[in-house]
Amino acid sequence: MRHLILTLEAPLMAFGGETVDNFGVVRWFPAASMLTGLLANALGWRRTEAERHQRLQERLIFAARIDREPAGGVRMTDFQTAAISNKDNSWTTRGAAEGREGGNYTNWLRYRDYLADMRVTVVLRMEEGEFEPGLKDVAEALEMPSRPLFIGRKPCLPSVRLFQGFQEGETVLAALLAVPLGSRDGQRENIRVLWPVGEGVENVRPSRRYMLTDERNWVSGLHGGGRSVCESVVPAALFPAVDSDDALAEEGESA
Secondary structure, eight states, X not given: OEEEEEEEEEEEEOOBOOOBTTEEOBOSSOOHHHHHHHHHHHHTOOTTOHHHHHHHHHHEEEEEEEEEOXXXXXXXXXXXXXXXXXXXXXXXXXXXXEEOOSOOOSOEEEEXXXXXXEEEEEEEEEOOOSSSOOHHHHXXXXXXOSSXXXXXXXXXXXSSOSEEEEEEOSSHHHHHHTSOBOTTXXXXXXXXXXXXXXXXXXXXXXXXXXXXXXXXXXXXXXXXXXXXXXXXXXXXXXXXXXXXXXXXXXXXXXX
């Protein structure tokens, strides 16, 4: 089966988890909802096209690996504050301004986590169906996106090309294992990977199997719904090494 290869690399990235109050936490792997939004943005869809987003999310099957851990191996937290009064208007996800009522608060405080200098490879395919788009359509949209793309949050602009070609594989994990590690990333002995249940390979056993709540109900606009995934640490030797010419090209692209 054919899979599309994505490289997610940026000075700052945010794979959002469950936000509680004013704390915006991140996870180590991209969410199904985030990838859905990324591809839909490249295709030029509007947020109001909820059913198209929902169908796309339901069709996505993907695996991910952490090629380069974030700087220092930890999350960094951005402290954000804004002075907002009860007469100020703000933009909603519906694309319209909305006024505020209630108390006249002085400052709003938020904490938003980010992952710095990280690199993640994703391979994905879409279940066959009567709905568009196909993998070729997505690849073309990533090469020439309808809008500027970001990884998780709007300040997180990619530093390399997102689309990195196609890879054949019987499962998404098999396809991921066939994607070479970059020369700068292959020095670690073990690579962390995530894949959906039923999409593994015989020689990689999961160290964890759990329900991951990383989907969004695009019709209601709320996050909810989950899927069963496996997580493991895979020896770097299982991945092919990139050749010297490709390594030089990668260095130049990231510079």
